[in-house]
Amino acid sequence: MKMKIKIDDRVTDILKSFKLPDEIGFGTTIAPVMITCDFKEGIWETPKLGPYGPLKLQPTAKIFHYGQEIFEGMKAYRVNKKGPYLFRPLENYKRFNSSAERMAMPFIPEDLFMGTIKALVDKVSPFIPNQSGDSLYIRPFMISTENHLGIAPSKEFKFIVVASPSASYFKKEKPIDVFIERFYVRAVEGGTGQAKTGGNYASGLVSAMKAEKLGYSQTLWLDAERREDCEEMSGMNLFVVKNGKLVTPALTGTILEGITRSSLIRIAKDHNIDVEERSLGLKELIQGVKEGQITEAFACGTAVILKSISSFGEEDGTTYKIKSKESEYTYQGEKVRGQIGIFLKEMLLSLQEGRSKDPYGWRVKVPTSVDSYQKVTKGDNQQVHLDC
Numbered sequence: 001m002k003m004k005i006k007i008d009d010r011v012t013d014i015l016k017s018f019k020l021p022d023e024i025g026f027g028t029t030i031a032p033v034m035i036t037c038d039f040k041e042g043i044w045e046t047p048k049l050g051p052y053g054p055l056k057l058q059p060t061a062k063i064f065h066y067g068q069e070i071f072e073g074m075k076a077y078r079v080n081k082k083g084p085y086l087f088r089p090l091e092n093y094k095r096f097n098s099s100a101e102r103m104a105m106p107f108i109p110e111d112l113f114m115g116t117i118k119a120l121v122d123k124v125s126p127f128i129p130n131q132s133g134d135s136l137y138i139r140p141f142m143i144s145t146e147n148h149l150g151i152a153p154s155k156e157f158k159f160i161v162v163a164s165p166s167a168s169y170f171k172k173e174k175p176i177d178v179f180i181e182r183f184y185v186r187a188v189e190g191g192t193g194q195a196k197t198g199g200n201y202a203s204g205l206v207s208a209m210k211a212e213k214l215g216y217s218q219t220l221w222l223d224a225e226r227r228e229d230c231e232e233m234s235g236m237n238l239f240v241v242k243n244g245k246l247v248t249p250a251l252t253g254t255i256l257e258g259i260t261r262s263s264l265i266r267i268a269k270d271h272n273i274d275v276e277e278r279s280l281g282l283k284e285l286i287q288g289v290k291e292g293q294i295t296e297a298f299a300c301g302t303a304v305i306l307k308s309i310s311s312f313g314e315e316d317g318t319t320y321k322i323k324s325k326e327s328e329y330t331y332q333g334e335k336v337r338g339q340i341g342i343f344l345k346e347m348l349l350s351l352q353e354g355r356s357k358d359p360y361g362w363r364v365k366v367p368t369s370v371d372s373y374q375k376v377t378k379g380d381n382q383q384v385h386l387d388c
């Protein structure tokens with residue numbers, strides 16, 4: 001697959017003078033270059049790799065009024081000078097297009113998505129922090145840019161990819177306390193819960209504020225109709241270990257189909273851990289925690305990887321604290337006892353970071369293609385063909 005990309009002449013100098021701060025944080029340090037690509041008159045124009053900076057949009061651009069927007073969250077890893085590796089990027093690509101379909105936005109071709117991301121990761125590669133848990137967080141997104149105040153799908157869009165050299169999402173190692181949201185809801189059947197679109201997150205912020213005030217760090221969303229089934233957190237999927245089995249809410253159309261979720265399910269099954277994808281009632285969760293059948297709970301997602309949950313709690317301060325216990329699984333042919341969450345996190349992270357074999361073919365090496373770019377024109381902007 002070949003893709004054309006225009007590289008702004010300023011990119012080389014900008015990258016030469018860029019330095020990582022001592023404290024990089026998560027999502028706060030932004031790489032100094034980015035990808036932009038416009039969709040006009042039904043076609044995607046040639047993408048550009050240029051300096052990171054403000055976008056020029058008219059106040060009547062549809063994105064500001066109707067929120068026609070989608071995004072993805074992915075990571076590139078470069079631990080111990082290996083990589084950079086992307087993790088299952090095709091899954092992000094597929095989910096991006098399925099979000100696009102739901103939000104009446106144009107389909108993006110695979111070479112445009114994968115090629116621009118690889119080009120950006122390659123350029124930013126020297127700035128990917130290389131301690132375990134660190135990564136380059138990549139944020140591809142698409143916004144509606146047509147200038148018109150009528151409520152109708154935009155005819156013009158912009159695809160953008162920015163990247164952020166990042167440390168762990170949560171600063172503290174300790175497990176999190178999760179707030180059971182019984183009033184607000186995140187997603188309804190037939191709505192946009194399955195899509196990665198800004199509105200889902202904006203509407204959840206009121207609960208995030210409430211949770212924080214009450215001393216919790218995440219919201220647990222329930223189904224919108226009956227408020228009886230556990231769904232997910234605002235940016236993470238939910239797992240519990242009940243009687244040694246891994247249980248996670250089934251994908252019903254209101255939950256985001258997490259790539260971390262599906263990866264953990266596969267790894268667990270391959271280590272003789274039973275996995276149940278089914279409805280997980282709130283009553284079952286509370287009772288299971290109280291009576292000690294639920295011995296672990298954790299949240300998972302690209303940003304957080306896997307984060308243990310120590311308790312679930314209510315608005316009135318009632319908390320259900322998990323009494324953690326070891327379970328059994330198989331590792332390298334041997335039966336082992338331990339915490340399933342800790343085991344799965346290490347299995348997943350070592351695979352993502354290139355510290356272990358990848359039996360699934362999930363790791364995708366980003367070619368260091370700067371030198372292999374095939375120049376086709378020279379001028380103010382280099383235009384190159386990129387293998388992707």
Ligand SMILES: Cc1ncc(COP(=O)(O)O)c(C=O)c1O
Nearest residue numbers: 235236237256258259260301302
């Ligand atoms: C609402 C929501 N659920 C779950 C996830 C986890 O998905 P993934 O593992 O693909 O990052 C995310 C993060 O993207 C999310 O935003």
